[in-house]
Amino acid sequence: MAFSLDKQGISVAEIYRNPSPAFLYEAALRFEKGSTISSTGALIAYSGKKTGRSPTDKRVVDEPEVRDDIWWGSVNIKLDPQSFLINRERAIDYLNTRERLYVIDGYAGWDAQYQQKIRVVCARAYHALFMHNMLIRPTPAQLETFGEPDYVIYNGGAFPANRHTAGMTSTTSVDLSFARREFVILGTEYAGEMKKGVFTIMNYLMPKQGVLSMHCSATQARDGSDTSILFGLSGTGKTTLSADPKRLLLGDDEHCWTDQGVFNIEGGCYAKVIKLSKEQEPDIWNSLQFGAVLENVKYEQTSHLVDFDDTSLTENTRGSYILDSIPNAKLPAVGGHPKNVIFLTADAFGVLPPVSKLTPGQAMYHYISGYTAKVAGTEQGVKDPEPTFSACFGGPFLVWHPTKYAELLAEKL
Incomplete structure (x- = not known):
């Protein structure tokens, strides 16, 4: 039919x-x-205005x-x-x-x-x-x-x-x-x-359904002994830090935490590629091959080498690629209960110490308040880092009141 x-x-x-x-x-x-x-074989496309x-x-x-x-x-x-x-x-x-x-x-x-x-x-x-x-x-x-x-x-x-x-x-x-x-x-x-x-x-x-949806990346130890999740607003390093060759990748951006463990929502990754280098982020670099999409990037006209340092169109240049292109991706993208929960903050104004270990009470406070900064280009009109409080490190995508997600996180912790 x-x-x-x-x-x-x-x-x-x-x-x-x-x-x-x-x-x-x-x-x-x-x-x-x-x-x-x-x-490298990726499709270069432009999203217009x-x-x-x-x-x-x-x-x-x-x-x-x-x-x-x-x-x-x-x-x-x-x-x-x-x-x-x-x-x-x-x-x-x-x-x-x-x-x-x-x-x-x-x-x-x-x-x-x-x-x-x-x-x-x-x-x-x-x-x-x-x-x-x-x-x-x-x-x-x-x-x-x-x-x-x-x-x-x-x-x-x-x-x-x-x-x-x-x-x-x-x-x-x-x-x-x-x-x-x-x-x-x-x-x-x-x-x-x-x-x-x-x-x-x-x-x-x-x-x-009693499941916590999360704006986070997730990785797992190669022996399956532990899972880690990294919360953060767009542009704070979720994708970069999850592309760790020493660990298995579950996903770079969107996950859910059930009574059984964590699963990825997506079948691919969507990485910021501004200032991308093969030395610093080899897995992302190598994934931008045939089948990947490079969005709003500039390139040299005859060689088609992409200039990842060129931000004349936007600072929010992006690459989309399937999970399968990451050598250490875990498929199906399902893991156990996290042993480490990490909050990534783009603290552009030096308010917080570089690293802090939080008590459960402190974790709930920072999860609800979500102090961070909007990174240039991720939203229309954002040219420079702007301090913001983004509830659950994913404020623009929440549907329920933030306390709904916080209560679910407290139950899981």
Whole structure:
């Protein structure tokens, strides 16, 4: 039976479901201006005007099913259901004007008990390859029996939101409806919005089941004797420190802590590559080969050698690659209960000592307050380090009140 998006109201003739990286390379090179191949074989792509997340344009639909659960405010800004439907129709109308679309079906969560089926519908091969890397990739047999997804992401990011739609403050809108199980992107082509959309979904669903979702990296001793988790806001070193050749990598950014242990939410890594060097970060450097995506980087025109020191487009240059490309990755990405819990703080203003050992009470305080600094480029408009208090070291992605996550952490500790 031919694959179809008729249920979603999409009737484009050419729909490519889970195409290979080679197919997506060819499509990006043919149809997406500026796309090219780096000297190491990675796809170089550009996200346009937006080179970081747009947290002030994120909306959560105010629906009876979730109204009493959501931590409403500057992180989760209310959107009325009618405005969501307008934005959804706008994205679908845009997608229907495209000659070709890409669908990526994959999973969020390596633990089958908590796994979510995610479908991404997008118009850019760059976005499709990015989510091919970041979701857990189904086997051909799993894809055959994938069925209906739990959540659908409609990425119409090349088309703007209408500023006159109620609740819009710009031409960018990133909207999540838990009741409809849909996520709509308008007015931004930054691929990280899709990744963090999935994380936001898991940040709601997991605590409902007594599972702590965490903005952290995780590693395990090679003999399996201990697991460590490293919390931190984007750009504080989670990915760099987790790429430790002496330990097994579970993941670099998003995890959950269950009664059985820790599992990674993702199937790939999304590393900052500003000032990347082979000597300092060999595993990340070596992962930026065929199949990887290099985002918003500059390169030498004839050799295609990437200049990782060039920040003329953004300081938030990024590389996306599959977990399998890290030689010491542990697959499936599931580990035991952590013996070490580390908080990484970008203390740009010298408030804290370099290293501190915390009591459980101190750990709860710092987890709730989340003192750190926003690193340049990770969000639109952030040019220099800015001190901030980011609850649970992942404030922009929390859905419940921070105490919900803190109570779960206290139980685990």
